[in-house]
Amino acid sequence: MRYVLLRDDDTNAFTPVTCLERLYRPFLDRGLPVNLAVIPAVRTDAAQADGRPEGFLPAQPPAVPARVPVGQSRELIQYLRDNPGFHVVQHGCDHSFYEFDSPDPHEVAGRLAEGTHWLQQAGFAAPETFVAPYDKLSRASLAAVGRRFRVLSTGWFELRRLPWSWWPAYLWKKLAGKAHWRVGRTLLLSHPGCLLSRHRPRETMLAAVQHAVRSRPLTVLVTHWWEYFRAGRPEEEFIDVLHQTAAFLASTPDVRVLSFAELARSGLPRRQEWLAVTAPLASPSA
Numbered sequence: 001m002r003y004v005l006l007r008d009d010d011t012n013a014f015t016p017v018t019c020l021e022r023l024y025r026p027f028l029d030r031g032l033p034v035n036l037a038v039i040p041a042v043r044t045d046a047a048q049a050d051g052r053p054e055g056f057l058p059a060q061p062p063a064v065p066a067r068v069p070v071g072q073s074r075e076l077i078q079y080l081r082d083n084p085g086f087h088v089v090q091h092g093c094d095h096s097f098y099e100f101d102s103p104d105p106h107e108v109a110g111r112l113a114e115g116t117h118w119l120q121q122a123g124f125a126a127p128e129t130f131v132a133p134y135d136k137l138s139r140a141s142l143a144a145v146g147r148r149f150r151v152l153s154t155g156w157f158e159l160r161r162l163p164w165s166w167w168p169a170y171l172w173k174k175l176a177g178k179a180h181w182r183v184g185r186t187l188l189l190s191h192p193g194c195l196l197s198r199h200r201p202r203e204t205m206l207a208a209v210q211h212a213v214r215s216r217p218l219t220v221l222v223t224h225w226w227e228y229f230r231a232g233r234p235e236e237e238f239i240d241v242l243h244q245t246a247a248f249l250a251s252t253p254d255v256r257v258l259s260f261a262e263l264a265r266s267g268l269p270r271r272q273e274w275l276a277v278t279a280p281l282a283s284p285s286a
């Protein structure tokens, strides 16, 4: 059996429900869970490394920089409530640049708690899974996430960033050539880069997804909803690849699509097979 988790990052108070509906109806109709990494209280001036506004913000964000809790979008909250195939996980706190790269344990613990607070205030259950913006976590952040969450989904792990107490488990994972591991009760999942990305060639995207899923027991597929819409207009060919992915996942007999919550609660982690991952880890992702 091959296990797949689909992770879509950056849903926030400004995300139009029409975008999520357009992208994910074929998944929902087939009973395939969609994990949404939701920004709890997005900064309206969130920017990339080069200073450009993040693509998940509206073209004309409010003139005065602020943080907008996801619960302020009643339409989005209602939509997610009406469609239980979406599973909300915590994506940072406000999506400041590298917000979980701080070495300060108090700061990062505060951001984790505040993000959880905003999600709960919007009516969601306390999240069990964490996704850091830009997949970037300091040693202090990794330790705090390990104390608070059942699952961490990120790009890859580096020894120099890990809490000292994680080193033996990490070294064992490296020696065994595994991509996924655990420390205490927390599952630590890596992913093979953003295969479903506007920066990848369309012609080979579906084949790359299929190869990733078939070549390892458990694959986290990462994508970003806003990449499928340029200036508000849908990128039809790219959306078509996503929908072909849904068809592939649903029609392949030995593939099972999971939510992170299911993974945390199932007996899977107690078995070794899903941990025996062969493929090397790939490049960073946004």
Ligand SMILES: [Zn+2]
Binding pocket: 009, 010, 091, 095, 132, 133, 134, 286
């Ligand atoms: Zn993000």
